Every structure is written in C-alpha cells, then in structure tokens.
Amino acid sequence: MPPPDHSLVRLLSDWLPRQRWFGGKDAPIDELSIGTATELRTGDPALHHLVLDVRQNGTTDHYQLLLGVRRHLPERLHAAAIGEADGHPPITGHVYDAAHDPDLTQVLLEFMASEASAGPLRFRRAPGTGIRTGLEGLPTSAEQSNTSLIFGDAYICKLFRRLSPGVNPDLEVNLALTRQGCAHIAAVHGWAELDPGDPAEPGAEPVTLALLSEFLRTGTDGWQLALTSVRDWFAQPAPPDEAGETGEVTAEDAGEAGGDFAAEAERLGAATAEVHRDLAAAFGVVRTPPEAVRDLVFGMNEQLDQVTAAVPALRPHAHGIRQVFDRVAADASGLEFQRVHGDYHLGQVMRTDAGWVLLDFEGEPARAPGERRAFAHPLRDVAGMLRSFEYAARFLLARDHGLPDGTAEALELRARAWAERNRAAFCAGYAAAGGPDPAAHAALVRAFECDKAVYEVRYEASNRPSWLPVPLRSLARLAG
Ligand SMILES: Nc1ncnc2c1ncn2[C@@H]1O[C@H](COP(=O)(O)OP(=O)(O)O)[C@@H](O)[C@H]1O
Numbered sequence: 001m002p003p004p005d006h007s008l009v010r011l012l013s014d015w016l017p018r019q020r021w022f023g024g025k026d027a028p029i030d031e032l033s034i035g036t037a038t039e040l041r042t043g044d045p046a047l048h049h050l051v052l053d054v055r056q057n058g059t060t061d062h063y064q065l066l067l068g069v070r071r072h073l074p075e076r077l078h079a080a081a082i083g084e085a086d087g088h089p090p091i092t093g094h095v096y097d098a099a100h101d102p103d104l105t106q107v108l109l110e111f112m113a114s115e116a117s118a119g120p121l122r123f124r125r126a127p128g129t130g131i132r133t134g135l136e137g138l139p140t141s142a143e144q145s146n147t148s149l150i151f152g153d154a155y156i157c158k159l160f161r162r163l164s165p166g167v168n169p170d171l172e173v174n175l176a177l178t179r180q181g182c183a184h185i186a187a188v189h190g191w192a193e194l195d196p197g198d199p200a201e202p203g204a205e206p207v208t209l210a211l212l213s214e215f216l217r218t219g220t221d222g223w224q225l226a227l228t229s230v231r232d233w234f235a236q237p238a239p240p241d242e243a244g245e246t247g248e249v250t251a252e253d254a255g256e257a258g259g260d261f262a263a264e265a266e267r268l269g270a271a272t273a274e275v276h277r278d279l280a281a282a283f284g285v286v287r288t289p290p291e292a293v294r295d296l297v298f299g300m301n302e303q304l305d306q307v308t309a310a311v312p313a314l315r316p317h318a319h320g321i322r323q324v325f326d327r328v329a330a331d332a333s334g335l336e337f338q339r340v341h342g343d344y345h346l347g348q349v350m351r352t353d354a355g356w357v358l359l360d361f362e363g364e365p366a367r368a369p370g371e372r373r374a375f376a377h378p379l380r381d382v383a384g385m386l387r388s389f390e391y392a393a394r395f396l397l398a399r400d401h402g403l404p405d406g407t408a409e410a411l412e413l414r415a416r417a418w419a420e421r422n423r424a425a426f427c428a429g430y431a432a433a434g435g436p437d438p439a440a441h442a443a444l445v446r447a448f449e450c451d452k453a454v455y456e457v458r459y460e461a462s463n464r465p466s467w468l469p470v471p472l473r474s475l476a477r478l479a480g
C-alpha cells in the first residue's frame with residue numbers, strides 16, 4: 001500500500017469541496033495546483049496567502065485562501081483545520097483556514113493601514129480615510145459566497161473566495177457610489193489586490209482580493225427583519241370573515257400583523273431607485289437596440305437549458321418559462337440599460353438607524369466576470385427583490401415537513417398575502433422615487449423573476465437541496 005499522501009495539494013483537494021463558498025460543487029476537481037504563494041508573516045503561527053488554481057470540466061477557477069500554519073493547533077481552531085502538511089511544497093505543520101484565527105487576520109488591517117506590498121500583493125487605504133489597527137477579526141456566521149471578517153465594531157473585511165480577473169465589481173461600484181455621495185452604501189476603508197504581473201498582458205487590471213468597509217453597527221439584515229415579520233404574521237389568529245367565522249386572508253389582512261414590514265419594503269424600494277439613479281450617473285445609461293432585447297432573452301433561454309439539463313425537477317416547468325421569455329422577445333422596442341446590483345435580495349440589504357444600505361455589488365456568483373459588470377435593465381434588481389419576498393414568505397413552509405394536517409394550506413394563503421403586500425409596497429416605493437414603474441413593465445418583470453428563479457434552482461440544487469422547493473413552487477405559479 002502506498003504511504004498516505006500529506007502533501008498540501010492533496011490536503012487542499014479534500015478540504016476545498018467541503019467549503020460553503022466553493023463554487024464548483026457540481027463537478028469533481030480534475031486538478032488543483034498552487035498558483036501563487038506569498039508569505040505574509042513568519043514564525044508560529046505563520047501566514048501564507050495562496051491562490052489555488054482549480055481545474056474542473058476543462059476550465060480553471062482561482063480561489064483565494066489565507067493559510068495559517070502552527071506547530072500545535074489549539075482546540076479553538078480545530079473546525080478550521082485542513083490537515084498536517086508534510087513539507088511539499090515547503091510548508092510543514094498544522095495548516096488551517098487562517099480566516100478563523102484573529103492572531104493572523106489582524107495582519108490584513110496592518111498591511112492596509114500602511115499600504116504595504118508583499119510579493120504580488122498590494123494593500124490599499126481608501127482616499128481620505130484612516131484604518132485603526134490592533135483589532136481582532138473573526139468571520140461572520142453568514143453562510144455566503146465569500147468570507148467576511150468583522151474587526152471589533154469598526155470594520156468588515158470581505159475576502160473574495162473565487163477570484164475574477166480585474167477589479168471586483170463590489171469595490172468598483174462602492175468607490176463610484178461614494179464619489180456620487182450615495183447615502184445607501186457602507187463606506188470603503190481599504191482593499192487588497194494582486195498584481196497579475198503577466199508580461200503577455202502589460203497594464204492588466206489588478207485582481208481584487210479583499211474589501212474593507214465600515215461595519216454597520218446599527219444594521220439589521222433585511223432577510224432577518226422580513227422573516228420576523230412573516231413569523232409574526234403566521235402566528236396571528238385568523239381574521240373573522242363577514243359571517244363572523246374564520247375566513248380567507250388577504251394582503252390587506254397581512255397589514256394588521258404587529259410586525260408588518262410594508263413600510264420598510266416601501267422605503268427599501270425608494271432606496272433601490274436612488275441607488276439605480278446614482279449608478280446611472282456614475283456609469284452612464286445606454287438605450288439598447290431591439291437586438292439587445294433578443295440577446296437578453298437568448299441568455300435567459302440558455303441558462304434555462306443548462307439548468308434543465310442539470311436539475312430534472314425543473315423540466316415540467318421549462319415550456320411555460322419559455323413562453324414567459326417569448327413575450328419579452330415579442331416586444332422588440334429598445335430598453336434603457338445601466339449598471340445594476342445584479343444579485344439583489346433581502347440578504348444584501350441592511351436597515352440601519354439612517355435607512356437602508358445596499359451591500360455586495362458583485363453580481364450573481366455563478367455568472368462569468370464580464371457578465372457581472374455588464375449593463376442590464378434596473379428592473380432585473382426589482383425582480384430579484386420580489387423573488388426574495390417570495391422566499392421569505394415561503395421558506396418556513398418549504399422546510400417544515402411536520403405541520404399538522406391542513407396547516408400547510410392555511411399558511412400558504414398567509415404566505416401569499418404577505419408576499420403580495422410587501423411586493424406591492426416595494427414596487428410603489430421604487431416607482432415613487434423615480435425608478436421605472438414595475439407595473440408598467442409587467443411582462444419584463446415576470447421574465448426577470450422567472451430567470452432569477454431558474455438561477456435559484458441551480459443554486460439551491462448545488463448548495464441547499466432542501467430549499468429547492470422554494471423556487472420550484474414559484475416557477476409553477478409564474479409559468480403555469
Ligand atoms: N458593512 C457591513 N456592516 C455590517 N454587516 C455587514 C456589512 N457588510 C456585510 N455585512 C453582513 O455580512 C453578510 C455577507 O455580506 P455580503 O457582502 O453579502 O457577502 P457575500 O458576498 O459573501 O454574500 C451580509 O448579509 C451582512 O449580514
């Protein structure tokens with residue numbers, strides 16, 4: 001029997017597919033190699049920055065990892081362990097994900113504050129800001145596409161996990177919106193980037209590795225706020241109907257619940273329109289020719305084909321979804337496109353004392369980098385948020401299999417009432433603040449909702465299979 005392989009590459013190949021942020025879970029890793037390795041701190045613990053080149057299905061993706069190395073791994077770091085490396089390449093000892101080690105994450109703040117460089121890595125401070133050092137950073141518990149470290153109550157540093165060529169849209173957009181004086185973003189304090197240093201491509205944009213932003217101390221996640229409201233509404237006694245008995249619930253009844261969310265949904269709609277206005281001012285607007293609308297529908301159908309092939313449960317809905325898309329293609333007049341958020345949902349917004357703040361302008365993690373920065377119709381974001389209201393209303397139902405007989409149907413009516421009320425409030429706030437009126441573009445919004453739900457089918461099938469019924473049920477209704 002060959003001796004067990006403890007090379008770092010072997011350890012990483014076993015560990016990587018188990019990470020929530022790994023985007024290639026639907027295919028095996030054909031080859032993993034270490035693209036760049038930069039020592040950021042020597043000693044015990046030591047810190048290395050790695051870019052992993054991961055080959056799957058004929059394409060190579062690049063993932064970033066902060067690798068901690070210790071002679072002995074304390075218990076508090078056991079959950080972050082990758083294994084015991086044997087010195088091939090020359091790293092020996094217990095290796096682990098250093099995002100979980102505050103002794104090492106503080107190096108990031110120090111490097112950004114002093115605008116340090118290390119090998120191909122450059123650390124930057126945003127113009128006109130300072131960075132406090134000596135703060136310990138630990139990852140948030142949020143299960144998302146990247147890893148965010150919170151430093152005291154001062155900063156949050158997002159480590160982009162899958163790297164894309166060039167500037168990350170989250171940094172690009174936040175800096176541009178800061179210049180516009182936008183009130184609905186978190187201030188940028190610094191970032192880290194990797195100089196591609198490719199002599200074949202002189203002047204290539206640096207690759208963004210991390211973004212340091214103001215930590216919104218008074219912020220509450222939009223998803224949590226919405227779920228609290230749904231739970232409250234589900235717990236309300238049924239309203240009496242005209243005959244004095246319990247009857248059907250309406251969107252209006254949903255407004256009687258103590259935790260009603262509609263006023264917040266309306267404010268969120270207005271904040272969204274204001275950010276769209278500032279994005280248009282910063283990056284411009286183009287009136288697309290009719291062919292662009294056909295390209296848009298082509299892209300929607302292409303994604304549908306891919307997801308239908310990968311997730312059989314989507315097949316029964318495919319014909320209906322295509323008909324929804326065709327209705328948009330039939331109206332071939334041009335549309336106004338601009339930069340948008342791109343992956344807009346309730347987990348990307350926070351309510352602070354001062355109002356709603358939009359986060360994470362990276363676009364959908366599964367989309368190609370060029371596509372994420374492409375101009376799009378702003379109602380695509382509106383549709384994203386409408387999908388999120390559907391998610392918030394229905395996810396408790398989709399996940400609960402132990403409801404007493406009859407309860408699921410009653411709660412489904414309540415879910416529908418909650419979603420209708422908050423969708424309407426969000427759209428009203430958006431249109432009143434100057435965004436294109438969703439009601440006047442109903443076919444387009446429906447197509448964007450279907451497109452997003454198809455994306456979600458793939459996302460849930462790969463990441464959270466028990467959530468798959470949420471987008472599938474919506475598609476049955478949207479395209480039925
Ligand atoms: N500036 C901030 N202040 C406080 N919390 C934040 C801030 N930015 C992000 N968060 C929290 O971290 C979570 C993940 O941030 P996000 O930018 O959406 O990362 P990802 O790209 O991994 O989805 C958010 O849902 C929010 O709860």
Ligand SMILES: O=P(O)(O)O[C@H]1O[C@H](CO)[C@@H](O[C@H]2O[C@H](CO)[C@@H](O)[C@H](O)[C@H]2O)[C@H](O)[C@H]1O
Pocket residue numbers: 143144145146223343345346347348360364365384387388389391392456459
């Ligand atoms: O990691 P990101 O925030 O960039 O986005 C991805 O993960 C989201 C889930 O965390 C996923 O959003 C879907 O689930 C949400 C509830 O958890 C729901 O509010 C959204 O409407 C729904 O799309 C998002 O699609 C994905 O890109």
